[in-house]
Amino acid sequence: MKKFLLTAAVLLCTAFGARAQSVAADIAGNYTGDLYISFAPINDATEPIADQRVTLAAGEAEGTVSLSLFDFQFNGKPMGDIVVPAVPVSENADGSIAFGENEPVSLVLGGFIEATAGINPETSHISGGILTADIDVMWINSGGDAPVPIYVRFVSDGTSGIDGITANPAKTARGIYTISGRRVNATDATRLPAGLYIIDGKKTLVK
Helix, strand or coil: CHHHHHHHHHHHHHHHHHHHHHHHHHHEEEEEEEEEEEECCCCCCCEEEEEEEEEEECCCCCCCEEEECCCCCCCEEEEEEEEEEEEEECCCCCCCCEEEECEEEEEEECEEEEEEEEEECCCEEEEEEEEEEEEEEEECCCCCCEEEEEEEEEEECCCCCCCCCCCHHHHHHCEEECCCCEEEECCEEEECCCEEEEEEEEEEECC
């Protein structure tokens, strides 16, 4: 009995690890959208910087991704890159993707701003094919008594990381799937909730 339970536990852990790695691979790629940067909390009045790009790449550690924001600007000044590695990812029951706790990384922005940056796991997610990433940046050499927060938010426009993948027509999966690969129990795309789906092997945005 103990041997059976041990075997079952090993198989369960293996399956869980494989699924976590699959989620990381599924969401990897380039996302384009709006970038918001402010010294105050971002709200509806915050002006976005359009046509920005964030890259998610499967991380070296199982079930993690690296998030990269390259060559971004703030108030018209080039700031450089923000790269946050080893961010855990997992799939929720509703098919959305959650980001887990991650260690803030040290970086220098604009050649003089010493800062730390990490992904906020409470507000960052991928839902309906839309990536929302809140990057918590703390300016640590501002000269004040405490680090100064810089609020950075990226919201993709639905152009997801699966761009550039060419499916083999002979092997294209039929049916309706979420962007993370979960099959949807539906046959009529017009009745689906708004979001991004893979319908008969093609990325389709349902409004």
